[in-house]
Amino acid sequence: MKNTILSACLAVLALAACDASQNRRFPGLRASASPRLANPVSSEREVSLPASPELPTMTDGLPETVKALPVAAEDLSLAEPVDALALPHEEHLYPVDHLARARALRQEEDLSGALTEARRAVHDAADDVDAAEEALDTVILLARLTGQKQLASDAYGELSRIFPDGPEPLIQQARLLLELGDTTGAFRAAETAVELDPEYPEGYQVLGRVHLTAGELDEAILRFQQAVHLDPYHGYALNNLGLALLQSGKAEQAAEVLAQASYLLPQVAYVHNNLGLAYERLGRLEEARMAFDTATRLSPNDAKARLNRDRLNRHS
Template sequence: MKKTLLSACLAVLALAACDASQNRRLPGLHSSASPRLAVDPVSSEREQPPRAPLPAALTDGLPETAADVPVPTEDLVLAEPVDTLALPHEAHLYPVDHLARARALREEGDLSGALTEARRAVHDAGDDVDTSEQALDTVILLARLTDQKPLAVDAYRELAVLFPDGPEPLIQQARLLVELGDTEGALRAAESAVELDPEYPETYQVLGRAHLTAGQLDEAILRFQQTVHLDPYHGYALNNLGLAWLQAGKPEQAVEVLAQAAYLLPHVGYVHNNLGLAYERLGRLEEARMAFDTATRLSPNDPKARLNRDRLNREVHASVDVLKLLGDRQAPGCPE
């Protein structure tokens, strides 16, 4: 009887020790909150990255600090790359319309908060094509308004995946990449757009811009010529073609296409400025001055047109003064 009672006591003590061992946890390992991703660059909220779970063999009898435990390297798991566009967030008890929140915040003038909500909408859209398109369009608009063009580039990339048969998302992505100076990325996106629709003028226009930015003048001229061939009234392609001819040192060809561009785009100041440069290089100074005057009138805040006009006026006046001086020296009574 005594042995039986003693055995029962020992069993109870053993069970109690087992329960105590299972209930011991390091600070921070008992939280039931869902893992959060890294800091959101657009929002003031700071979210912590998910912590890799400790190996199961180390969950019992942990010391006071996890740093004291040597974790085997084979148990380490590399973190997945963070999606810079979709923004995960804590689960809500009831569904939240993040797109409606984004619109409301934008009306209130909180563009940063609106962008955060739009990115959350991208995350929640999942496989819903219509909702994804609306969320991505909203991200693009707000990213442009807040001068966060890389986010807009990512959104256009997602739209290209969402609608793989159309070249427009790739064209817009390439345009932004040109503005950001990523000519290699722009060329890749533009070439993909050409493959999707080889008869669409805008694909060659943006491809030409990427080549022009990269200093590849022959390729740029070819692409702009293809654009004009498909759309002879494409004023911007004509302007870019003229600019490429100017940079290639061929002002005769530049004047011809820039004059057409100025006719098609009479209210675009920089087109007239480019035409003025072409006229000036051909020595047609009066026509150059008129073109610079037009450019300055249309774009009074454009320093290039104003500087070109003032420089040309100084050069013309200097030439007139020299001619006057030479004429005076040859007048009767003047020494040779």
């Protein structure tokens, strides 16, 4: 009997060692004032423009590298609090590497199970800063993959507590809160990020997006101008500044700014579409048509640019 128990224990330890051998750290979010964003996620927002049938696009310019995947309801453990960031779990007689389990389950495409294991790793990390950072990074990635933006936002909030001097977790949290429609929470996070690092343009960029979403155009223009002042080659901040100016009825200034954005971002279709709207507002129809043509060439599936081009062709 003792030999049987001993054999079973050895087998378990061997499995744990195999899991640990697959351990690879996810990119950390240590504070930095210069890098473009870690763990990027698409942040596109549409902004109403009363006189233009097809809406322009506001964005942070983040590539859509992480797409939410459907998760069946039965994959979720009903015994665990879904809203909790850190999941308590039963005690084990032997150490369990929950992050290794999360990675293995992700490779098996069990994203829900992987997320559960990552949240257990957050619980086990306690005051171990490095372990907590790695576990939270993993939760963020898996939460985004499963479309759980609130959980990802909570994880960024916890990272901002662990690294209180860095603005990046707060900036990422503000973007997610904007996507969730929580402009108050997004404003609070973005404003704190700006206070932490007044020289970091991304803080002003996301704070401007909050104001623009709330319809506070003067404040949005000011924040985007601050972002561009700190980084004159920030094409996405220029794009958003152009939209705020266009909504404020300053079409000539908007066209100038959007022309700069299109020069810096020649392969980004929606920037050309936005420039076309500004030219159309000014009555510069040939230039507007060229901008819409460029947008549709770059992105044939861009319905807005295609409809704007067709509408202009019909009425000119």
